[in-house]
Amino acid sequence: MDFALTEEQSAIFDMARDFGAEHIAPHARTWEAEGTIPKALWPKLAELGFGGLYVSEERGGTGLSRLDATLVFEALSQSCVSVAAFLSIHNMCARMIDAYGTDALKDRMLPKALSMETVLSYCLTEPGSGSDAAALKTRAARDNSGYLLTGTKAFISGGGYSDAYIVMARTSDDGPKGISAIVVEDGAAGLSFGGLEDKMGWRSQPTRQVQMDDCPAPAENLLGEEGQGFKYAMAGLDGGRLNIAACSIGAAQSALDQTVAYMAERRAFGQSIDQFQGLQFRLADMEIALQSARTFLRQAAWKLDTGAPDATKFCAMAKKLCTETGSTVADQCLQLHGGYGYLADYGIEKIVRDLRVHQILEGTNEIMRLITARHMIQ
Numbered sequence: 217m218d219f220a221l222t223e224e225q226s227a228i229f230d231m232a233r234d235f236g237a238e239h240i241a242p243h244a245r246t247w248e249a250e251g252t253i254p255k256a257l258w259p260k261l262a263e264l265g266f267g268g269l270y271v272s273e274e275r276g277g278t279g280l281s282r283l284d285a286t287l288v289f290e291a292l293s294q295s296c297v298s299v300a301a302f303l304s305i306h307n308m309c310a311r312m313i314d315a316y317g318t319d320a321l322k323d324r325m326l327p328k329a330l331s332m333e334t335v336l337s338y339c340l341t342e343p344g345s346g347s348d349a350a351a352l353k354t355r356a357a358r359d360n361s362g363y364l365l366t367g368t369k370a371f372i373s374g375g376g377y378s379d380a381y382i383v384m385a386r387t388s389d390d391g392p393k394g395i396s397a398i399v400v401e402d403g404a405a406g407l408s409f410g411g412l413e414d415k416m417g418w419r420s421q422p423t424r425q426v427q428m429d430d431c432p433a434p435a436e437n438l439l440g441e442e443g444q445g446f447k448y449a450m451a452g453l454d455g456g457r458l459n460i461a462a463c464s465i466g467a468a469q470s471a472l473d474q475t476v477a478y479m480a481e482r483r484a485f486g487q488s489i490d491q492f493q494g495l496q497f498r499l500a501d502m503e504i505a506l507q508s509a510r511t512f513l514r515q516a517a518w519k520l521d522t523g524a525p526d527a528t529k530f531c532a533m534a535k536k537l538c539t540e541t542g543s544t545v546a547d548q549c550l551q552l553h554g555g556y557g558y559l560a561d562y563g564i565e566k567i568v569r570d571l572r573v574h575q576i577l578e579g580t581n582e583i584m585r586l587i588t589a590r591h592m593i594q
């Protein structure tokens with residue numbers, strides 16, 4: 217057993233961290249205020265191979281392991297969680313197309329997705345079904361050339377911004393086995409979007425409803441087999457959960473690093489505040505919490521990479537642990553900045569806001585416990 221990162225893994229982490237510091241961090245607040253991420257950013261990330269992190273090399277992807285990919289998200293989140301998390305969603309979709317798409321679809325969509333000339337969104341949630349995702353109602357009716365989709369998807373990251381949407385839709389009434397995954401391309405007839413959601417965090421990412429009214433998708437846009445879409449959607453989420461967990465750890469680490477530096481400068485009662493033992497203990501507790509969550513995350517990623525039978529359980533456990541740890545640490549960092557932590561200029565309040573949603577999406581943390589418990593008692 218070896219807990220050290222290899223030289224190559226350290227290089228991947230450093231490359232992502234340095235890119236973020238130069239190209240993302242200086243603009244993160246402006247993008248948040250504008251409610252959008254400039255599309256020109258994505259091809260620059262793609263030049264580093266981040267447009268298809270775990271798309272196979274034979275298809276032009278980077279072919280990284282899931283563990284390696286968590287390093288990218290941990291490092292990028294030190295600059296902006298919202299940007300890093302959007303990249304995770306794009307990568308989840310690119311992987312689904314690579315894994316299950318027809319050759320025609322891969323030929324047509326993957327090159328531009330890998331260069332990030334186009335970005336991709338994932339559409340599972342509906343207004344009436346979130347945690348109970350298999351209760352979705354969007355329908356995909358067969359017609360001569362493919363499918364006509366009708367229904368509404370809620371909370372879609374990149375809604376009205378992305379170039380294509382992987383839509384989980386019902387091709388029969390057979391519960392989860394009646395769900396198929398179909399790619400709907402921007403500009404399709406009958407595709408429209410709701411208004412921009414006004415959110416607590418992840419504000420630079422546009423979130424909208426995606427509405428389909430007899431929206432056509434050619435037959436080649438079906439991923440894999442009809443009726444298997446829910447399985448593909450859930451498989452995508454195992455890795456997505458690792459990435460979200462990594463985003464929480466990376467951003468919380470950045471908050472902690474800033475807090476240690478701030479405490480050395482800030483004086484109270486005749487000394488810098490890092491000299492109060494009570495506060496030193498809080499720093500130590502945060503360090504212990506973050507380091508242990510990170511180690512657990514990497515173990516879960518290793519389980520997914522090696523196809524361990526309990527990988528899904530470990531991904532769920534890591535998602536819950538890391539997202540809660542990340543939020544607790546970020547909130548404590550805000551507290552240790554006193555009133556300044558509450559000001560946008562110091563960057564900590566943005567981290568607190570951005571991390572909160574990680575306990576809700578990619579499956580809520582209640583659902584993570586449900587998955588864990590089910591594996592324990594079956």
Ligand SMILES: Cc1cc2nc3c(=O)[nH]c(=O)nc-3n(C[C@H](O)[C@H](O)[C@H](O)COP(=O)(O)OP(=O)(O)OC[C@H]3O[C@@H](n4cnc5c(N)ncnc54)[C@H](O)[C@@H]3O)c2cc1C
Nearest residue numbers: 338339340341345346347371372373576577578579580582
């Ligand atoms: C900013 C943002 C971006 C998002 N991006 C996307 C996206 O790109 N694509 C996408 O498909 N979705 C996206 N989502 C949706 C997200 O995945 C859902 O919000 C999430 O799955 C929860 O569903 P819900 O909001 O309907 O809550 P509900 O399912 O209604 O849950 C409400 C509460 O009940 C709890 N609960 C529900 N069932 C159980 C149970 N069986 N046992 C115990 N507790 C339970 C939940 O944990 C929660 O606390 C996004 C959400 C947000 C906020």
